[in-house]
Amino acid sequence: MAVLERVHSVLLNAADHRRRTGRPLVTLTYAQSLDGSIAVRPGRPLALSGPQSQTLTHALRAVHDAILVGIGTVLADNPRLTVRLVAGADPQPVVLDSRLRFPLYANLLQRNGLAPWIATSPQAEAERRETLRRAGARLLLLPTGADGWIDLAALLSRLAELDVDSLMVEGGAQIITSFLASRLVDQVVVTIAPLLVGGLGVVDKFSLPHPCTFPRLRRLTYEQAGEDLILMGEPEWSAE
Numbered sequence: 708m709a710v711l712e713r714v715h716s717v718l719l720n721a722a723d724h725r726r727r728t729g730r731p732l733v734t735l736t737y738a739q740s741l742d743g744s745i746a747v748r749p750g751r752p753l754a755l756s757g758p759q760s761q762t763l764t765h766a767l768r769a770v771h772d773a774i775l776v777g778i779g780t781v782l783a784d785n786p787r788l789t790v791r792l793v794a795g796a797d798p799q800p801v802v803l804d805s806r807l808r809f810p811l812y813a814n815l816l817q818r819n820g821l822a823p824w825i826a827t828s829p830q831a832e833a834e835r836r837e838t839l840r841r842a843g844a845r846l847l848l849l850p851t852g853a854d855g856w857i858d859l860a861a862l863l864s865r866l867a868e869l870d871v872d873s874l875m876v877e878g879g880a881q882i883i884t885s886f887l888a889s890r891l892v893d894q895v896v897v898t899i900a901p902l903l904v905g906g907l908g909v910v911d912k913f914s915l916p917h918p919c920t921f922p923r924l925r926r927l928t929y930e931q932a933g934e935d936l937i938l939m940g941e942p943e944w945s946a947e
């Protein structure tokens with residue numbers, strides 16, 4: 708498990724990283740097809756990872772304090788975000804949801820474990836906030852940018868205040884794009900599945916309100932997991 712060992716060794720510095728920078732160490736993780744699709748289209752999920760890479764994903768979850776997805780992923784996949792394929796503790800689930808579209812039927816509210824933290828805008832409807840609080844969610848009220856989306860730097864400093872040293876960001880496409888565009892990613896783990904989909908691309912820079920550059924990955928580790936290839940690296944952004 709070369710990738711897991713490397714991620715784990717980077718995470719040994721997570722508490723120190725939080726003290727130094729005021730934000731958790733961020734691992735971006737997702738599965739893509741050979742043509743860079745992560746789903747058939749928004750809202751249409753696709754099982755990309757084989758059993759071995761799914762187990763690796765759960766092992767990665769188990770070494771992080773918290774795990775984050777966007778509301779698009781909650782509505783499309785209704786994930787549990789647990790580590791049920793391996794032994795270990797579930798990470799704290801965090802969902803970015805500025806308009807509180809979070810559904811009451813979500814698996815994240817039904818399970819016995821940790822209730823979700825929903826990062827939302829102070830402008831989100833008060834009645835909806837109360838309903839979700841009564842259902843067990845904890846709401847983190849955070850500033851939003853010009854696009855109405857949660858300010859990621861503010862989110863990460865709030866998570867640091869809540870003792871989160873390490874955060875695994877799992878998707879979907881808009882969340883991955885935002886984290887990369889904000890340069891708030893410390894390491895990347897990508898599962899590459901051997902098929903072509905022609906679906907929802909992992910990065911959509913045209914959805915962003917500002918121009919940005921995306922990184923190259925350095926210090927690479929590769930590993931085969933069943934039929935999938937797992938790639939781990941640390942992003943390096945050009946100066947422009």
Ligand SMILES: NC(=O)c1ccc[n+]([C@@H]2O[C@H](COP(=O)([O-])OP(=O)(O)OC[C@H]3O[C@@H](n4cnc5c(N)ncnc54)[C@H](OP(=O)(O)O)[C@@H]3O)[C@@H](O)[C@H]2O)c1
Nearest residue numbers: 737738746750777779780805856857878879880881882885
């Ligand atoms: N293959 C994989 O590894 C993988 C992993 C996860 C998901 N997926 C797939 O990805 C698809 C969902 O992706 P998606 O792009 O439609 O949705 P998403 O990235 O899960 O969620 C995006 C939504 O989050 C909210 N948001 C709040 N603050 C944000 C910020 N700073 N940056 C970005 N978004 C922010 C926005 O909704 P509001 O404006 O309402 O706040 C935005 O529309 C699904 O089909 C799912 O199956 C694949």
